[in-house]
Amino acid sequence: MKTNSSICPGCSIGCGLYLLESEEGGKRKVLHRTTSPMNEGKLCRFGTDLHTYYEREAMINSVDGKEVKQEEAIKAAKESLKGMKPDELAFIALPGTITNEEIVSFVSLAAEFGCENVSFGFERFFSVVPEEAAYIIENGLPFSEVEGASKIILFFLDPFVHYPLLARRILKAKKNGAKVIEVSFAKNERGIADETVLVKPTEVERIKEKKELFEDSLIIGELTPYTNPQFLSLMLWLNASTSSRLFLLKPFLNSTGAFLLGRDGGRKDLFEILEGVERGEIKALYLLETDIAGAMLGGEEVAETIPKLDLLIEQNAFRTHLSDTAGITICSEPFFMKKGTVVNVEGRVLEIGGESEKGLGIMESIGKGRKYEEVHEEAKKRLGLGDSEISEFEIAVKREERKFEVVEPKIEKEEGGGAEEEYFLWYKTNPFFWNGIRAKNFVEISPVAMRELGLFRGDVVEIVQGEGKERMGFKISDLPPNLVLSEAKLSIKPLQGLLTRVEARRAE
Ligand code: SF4
Known part of the structure; x- marks a missing residue:
């Protein structure tokens, strides 16, 4: 057995663990790493099940659905990107399993093609947050x-x-x-x-x-x-x-790294990019280690929008919900094998523990052609780490508290509550949710709702909103009468933030 010290990519805490790999290619095992300061050796269910996360189907290198050698897929990606106008391109990476070095490389890859449509998922907040308060969302x-x-x-x-x-x-x-x-x-x-x-x-x-x-x-x-x-x-x-x-707190492991290292590239709101694809203005999309249809709410809608592109390039270790649609797929390495660093939500710079530079190498082959060390030094410099050794025991990326002012916000009222069939859906997001894994097959409702909907044990409840519809089991919880709580991602998009008005009924 080979033991690798690693980091859980399930959320921005970045818990430390050991991954045991069988030399004969058997199943991996997760072991607790008691010295890890992020989690003091403990793991949540996502972390203890991490070996299954790494057992997903591997990505292949392909062009137009045909398996090719990696160099050919890289060459095809480079030529296709060169043939597009900068504003027809977009680059998206939700920072769950990307290293700081890959972020630096990704941003300069987009810049090589003159593209400013780069998203790490949180860009829209910068237009509502005063500059002096940006540290709160970044750090x-x-x-x-x-x-x-x-x-x-x-x-x-x-x-x-x-x-x-x-x-x-x-x-x-x-x-x-x-x-x-x-x-x-x-x-x-x-x-x-x-x-x-x-x-x-x-x-x-x-x-x-x-x-x-x-x-x-x-x-x-x-x-x-x-x-x-x-x-x-x-x-x-x-x-x-x-x-x-x-x-x-943020759901994606390297959100802090993406905020701090991604800020120099063009920034574009994720949802605006998808709207641009829908309108036919954005014609080519480079997705880095991101199963966008799996991670996003309303993933079915995303899956319908993406085929409107002329070209989808996916760089990922695993196949995603969109891989059948992608014109070019390039296979990188799973997160635990990566050489590189991330910044957790506390500001600790963590080494992933792997030795592979493959993912970074793919982007550098298309872009600037730098070596890992050069990109790593740039990432360190831009994170303000100087020449110091990287240690998970230090808070190397600190935030500076600043005074700021914000206008008293007006929260638009969630209308409704009048009609009997109206309920509010409240998503309690969690690591499974963002990784496209449905860990629970039920929603929680109040005893009042159970009575009003005429539900009995074993029944199925149907949650409906517009085109979105889901049939789920239910559990009775101490909730307000008209609240439906879900820890699972349903095919229903939140309309106004925390809550979404839905209809609920007993499924026939
Ligand atoms: S999902 Fe988050 S809390 Fe759970 S083990 Fe992974 S990093 Fe830790």
């Missing part, structure tokens, strides 16, 4: 700050579901005397909070009236590509107008 905080906080506000965040290894830090803070308050639509099941401030789905705006609650606190929330910008403004406003700090 997280060390977990020691969570453990040392005297008052923690969980802002619509259930740590046990969203970021399981964060929950341990909050429990430690409680042991150290912290008061934990959750602000949410429903009480979190495992009772981590000392106090719950319930918010009605139609009255998110009214949290502003409880501003004093946030004084002297550490507010912990989440930022995903689906966060309603108004909701982000609300978090920033609560932070700026009280003596609090704001810590935003």
Whole structure:
């Protein structure tokens, strides 16, 4: 057996672990790495199941559906990209399994072709956030700050579901005397909070009236590509107008690296790029290690939009929901094999633990032709790491708190609640969710909803919104009457951020 020290790519915490590889090519095993400071040896279910994540079908090198040698796929990609106008091109990489070095290479690859349509998934937030507050979305905080906080506000965040290894830090803070308050639509099941401030789905705006609650606190929330910008403004406003700090977790492991290293390239909102594809303005798309139809809500819609491209190039270790549509596929290495670094949400620079430069080499063969060392030095320099050795035991990328002002946000009201069949769908996102894995086949509903919908044990509930429709099992939870909670990704897109108005009924 060969033991590799590795990092879990399931979320922005980047837990350390060991991957045991059988020399005979048998199944891999995950072992706990007790010295890892990010997770102190513990893993969530996604981390302990990581070996299955790496057992997916490998990508092949292909051009027009025909398997070719890698050099041929690279050559075809280079020639095709050269033949396009810069504004007809787009480059997308959701930063889950890409290294800092690959980000640097990806940005310069786009620049080589004069393309400014580059997205790492979070670009739209920069237009709503004042420059002085950008550090809050770019940089997280060390977990020691969570453990040392005297008052923690969980802002619509259930740590046990969203970021399981964060929950341990909050429990430690409680042991150290912290008061934990959750602000949410429903009480979190495992009772981590000392106090719950319930918010009605139609009255998110009214949290502003409880501003004093946030004084002297550490507010912990989440930022995903689906966060309603108004909701982000609300978090920033609560932070700026009280003596609090704001810590935003993100779903993708190397989000911090992408924010800090991706900012020099052209930035384009992910959703705008997809609209450009839909309108026929963007004709070629380079997807780096990103199963965009698997990761995004409404992936079916994305899967219908992508064939409108003249060319899809996928660079990935594994086949994705779109690989059958891709004109060129280029096979890279799985994340654990990569040589390179990432920055976790605390600001630790972590070495992945592998030795392969393949993914980076593919992009450099199409683009500038640099060696790994040169790109690595550039990444280090741009992260401000100087000549220091990389160590997971240090917070090398620190954030600088700044004062900023934001206008009091107006949250558009989630209309509805009138018609009997109207419900609000609330997604509790989690590592399985973003990796296109459906870990749960049920939604949670209230006892009132069960009665009103005429449901009995074993029945199936149908959730409908426009074209989107899902049939799911159900579990009864202590929820407000008209809330439907899902930890699984359904084919229903959130319309206004946290909640989506849906119809629910008993499936025939
Ligand atoms: S998914 Fe996140 S919390 Fe779970 S093991 Fe991986 S990095 Fe840690």
